[in-house]
Amino acid sequence: MKKVLIMPDSYKGTLSAIQICDIMKECILEHFPKCETIAIPIADGGEGTVDSFLYAMNAEKIMVETTNALGEPILTYYAKVKDTAIIEMACAAGLPQVEGRLNPRRATTYGVGTIIQHAIEHNCKHIILGLGGSCTNDGGIGAALALGTIFYNQKDEPFIPCADTMTEIKYIDNRVTKRLLSGCKVTAMCDIKNPLYGPNGAAYIFSPQKGADPETVKLLDQNLIALSEVIKTSFQKDVSNIPGAGAAGGFGAGVIAFFNGTLTSGIDTILDLIQFETLLENADMIFTGEGRIDRQSLGGKVVIGIGERAKQKQIPVIVIAGSVADNIKEAYHMGISAIFSINQQAMDFSQSRYFSDINLRHTMDNLLRFYKTISCQ
Template sequence: MRIVIASDKFKGSLTAAEVAEALTAGLRRAVRDVVVERVPVADGGDGTLAAALEAGYERCPVTVDGPTGEPVETAFARQGDLAVVELADASGLLRLPGAFAPLTASTIGTGQLLAAAIDAGCRDIVLGVGGSCSTDGGAGLAVGLGARILDASGRPLPPGGAALASAAALDLAPLRARLSGVRVTLACDVDNPLLGPSGAAAVYGPQKGAAPDDVAVLEKALTVWAGLVAETTARDLRAAPGAGAAGGAGFGALALLDAAMRPGVETVLSLVDFEAAVADADLVITGEGSLDEQTLHGKAPVGVAAACRRLGVPVVAVCGRTTLAPDVLKTAGFAGTWALTDLEPDPARCMEDAWTLLERTGATIGDRVLSSGRIAGAVAP
């Protein structure tokens, strides 16, 4: 029996690799001769770098400016001339040294990370966005790659989204020179525009600490920034699907890096050669911390289920909790679903004891499913 564990992280509790480790321990306790292979996955947000490294990519360390200016030790993953860059690991919420900084946090470190990959000879860049703590419209991303954003007096703007209200000139020559011959893929699952009630500031700003007055400041500043970028590049992408991703970093990538947008989980599954890894598997186990409505809109478990359906490989899901009805889970492609809250209803204890609960879940899958072969025959190719 060959089992592939292709789970995303359990956010706030365990990494994807730790989830796989716990499940493996349980499976092997129940079925000693089971062959388990681990292929951690992600949806383009935090965990994307780890998934590439787990798949054998080389880790290339880089020190960049964190979202509020402090040095951050991060890395890009490399395979030949392909580099994987994760915004969350350079400019994400987990990189804030303290409180939220909704008006001043920047994506400059992600731009510096991209620059390091390009300067190292990589010509095919995958940029995974998600988990951002800033709403700077991708301005920091551009500055990190060499662009200059100036106010009416010719002074460089300070970092952060609020400062963009004073943006008057944009020099893209250094950025364009660095990006010559480079292809950028934006791994992203959201389709929000940059501005308006569905835009970066209105929808995602409050998640990053922006009060209503801050949202208004950011919306005005991003409007100025979008106009300046349109004037400079002769194309206006403020309404493009995905422009509002990661506080507008999607806009910066699309408008200034000429990035091509691709669904995040699809991109990650391609990076880790997922279909080859599961082609002859008897069962795939996937999951994430919460299986909910968001899961159905481009999250890793549904992407894994879709790939398994094409290959005729049965797939089950594990999660911390689920708010989805059994028929919805079945329609999404899962032959079975196990939630840790069925073992420990207290959410705090469930997160704290996630490793132990996942091990128990792995043993349950082994006892009730693998030994009987019921799941293996439950999903028709």
């Protein structure tokens, strides 16, 4: 074994993608000391995305003062690679920052817009925005406000709307934001297909985990409908049924409407940025994984995204997962060569989670011993 790529997602609740990379790399070098190992922790837009780029690409860590979803001052950071900024929405509008104080009617993405503005002012021409882990449902209007968009109420007066007051918006003036973003491309990493509103939209599917009770869910959905209509009249854009528009409390729609941005697969965005096909040259194998591989994994997330692109170059892809569900045979037709669970004993996750480190080491050790044995024959 001369060259291996290590590209896992996290095992949520147990090991980060960076920890998994380090463990896999140690095991590989123990058995194949001269093997070239390229470790790239993967986070496809959610928590850990920026740290993954800082680890894998020697990106520059840019500190920035902004505000969280409740308007409180915070210090956070984004990653910069040449003229590209990688920003996590969750770093300024994430659930952990307002734990115990969730309020989707008031939570704002304003702080995310402040970070985008900082990146533009520091000569970034491509903004890559991860939409995972948000606590907001404001359709991105907070971020738009931070970038100069003006919202007018029914009295033709400028005002500051939030998720609770979208029905008061009469029209939107986006000219300042357009000038600010001229010459700048905005790409949002988005792996969900939910529309902006309706039974499968942002409010009904995601706002309950952000603190919304049934009455609030209904209100937020109606407000997103109102926002969609005013976007249509102000910009001649219909964002209501665009797949992914409902991501991050409707921020998917906001990226398209306010920033003229695009929604793309998180894993494909990352693979393009790291020049995956170039990394594949002369590779013997790829190790990837996630906390649980199941039917949802087959929908184009990290493992399958890697598998499908590696398949074109006929590079084997080994999945090391926390657990493995039934009915995933399709994965073997999507570039995956083999799938293994790290669990060594039959035990509930509440117990096994504390052994994830050692179980991963045991699994890698056994696989590498087997590979060494058959490669010597």
